[in-house]
Amino acid sequence: MTEENILLEVEHLQTGYGDLKVVRDVSLTVRSGQITVLLGRNGAGKTTTLRAITGLNRTYGGEVRYLGKKLGETVAHRRVAQGMSYVQEGKRVFHELTIEQNLLLGGFSTKSKKRALLEAVQEIYEFFPILGDKRSLPASSMSGGQQQMLAIGQALMAKPKLLILDEPSQGLAPAIMKEVMERVHSLKATGLGILLVEQAVQESLEISDEVSVLDMGRTSLAGPASSMTLEQLQEAYFGTSESVPAKQMAE
Numbered sequence: 001m002t003e004e005n006i007l008l009e010v011e012h013l014q015t016g017y018g019d020l021k022v023v024r025d026v027s028l029t030v031r032s033g034q035i036t037v038l039l040g041r042n043g044a045g046k047t048t049t050l051r052a053i054t055g056l057n058r059t060y061g062g063e064v065r066y067l068g069k070k071l072g073e074t075v076a077h078r079r080v081a082q083g084m085s086y087v088q089e090g091k092r093v094f095h096e097l098t099i100e101q102n103l104l105l106g107g108f109s110t111k112s113k114k115r116a117l118l119e120a121v122q123e124i125y126e127f128f129p130i131l132g133d134k135r136s137l138p139a140s141s142m143s144g145g146q147q148q149m150l151a152i153g154q155a156l157m158a159k160p161k162l163l164i165l166d167e168p169s170q171g172l173a174p175a176i177m178k179e180v181m182e183r184v185h186s187l188k189a190t191g192l193g194i195l196l197v198e199q200a201v202q203e204s205l206e207i208s209d210e211v212s213v214l215d216m217g218r219t220s221l222a223g224p225a226s227s228m229t230l231e232q233l234q235e236a237y238f239g240t241s242e243s244v245p246a247k248q249m250a251e
């Protein structure tokens with residue numbers, strides 16, 4: 001893997017809320033055409049890390065480099081304009097708007113002409129056919145999994161280089177979760193780099209290239225997904241290599 005593939009490098013990041021330092025030492029890398037998954041127990045600091053990467057929380061220490069440049073105090077909307085799209089936890093779509101209106105809003109930041117936006121919407125329909133089938137219906141009429149696909153489609157409308165997804169499988173039935181994960185996996189072929197936060201350990205490891213585990217605001221394990229053993233992950237999660245069933249790691 002060459003250095004040119006690197007989209008995002010986070011080194012020894014420190015961030016939090018006001019005086020509260022929640023994230024003390026987090027490092028991770030995301031490359032184009034690859035998925036990096038950020039794992040960790042509830043409250044480990046995963047969402048807070050994403051908020052600092054996207055400019056929603058201040059960085060107290062360490063560094064975030066995107067496309068080879070330090071982001072420093074770059075405000076969130078400039079990061080979006082530079083190709084960072086963030087799908088926050090909980091399928092944040094506009095329920096009263098139609099699916100198509102939601103997608104068009106997603107392309108607003110590109111300042112594209114209507115025609116280009118409609119072409120981009122068609123590409124999203126090809127990728128998520130269910131959104132095309134239901135384009136004129138309000139988003140509220142869709143299931144949780146379909147709303148998650150809409151939230152991802154909305155983020156893709158901004159033509160990102162880096163897609164950041166916070167727990168896309170949250171609250172979804174297993175079959176729907178698998179479908180969402182497969183769709184996320186297939187996005188790699190477009191050259192997009194993806195930073196995925198997940199509680200579904202097994203499913204996210206299957207589609208990821210790199211893994212970073214967070215424990216109490218610190219990176220406790222990082223490396224290629226293919227080389228991670230269950231024992232290493234357990235130790236990184238709990239600070240012990242005693243046998244803990246994989247599914248419990250999400251609890």
Ligand SMILES: Nc1ncnc2c1ncn2[C@@H]1O[C@H](COP(=O)(O)OP(=O)(O)OP(=O)(O)O)[C@@H](O)[C@H]1O
Pocket residue numbers: 017020022040041042043044045046047048049
């Ligand atoms: N707005 C906030 N103000 C103060 N503290 C916060 C705020 N949001 C989160 N925290 C605290 O920061 C810590 C890390 O939370 P964070 O949401 O980043 O964890 P997480 O790993 O994403 O967990 P989860 O999987 O439950 O979403 C927690 O102790 C949480 O209570």
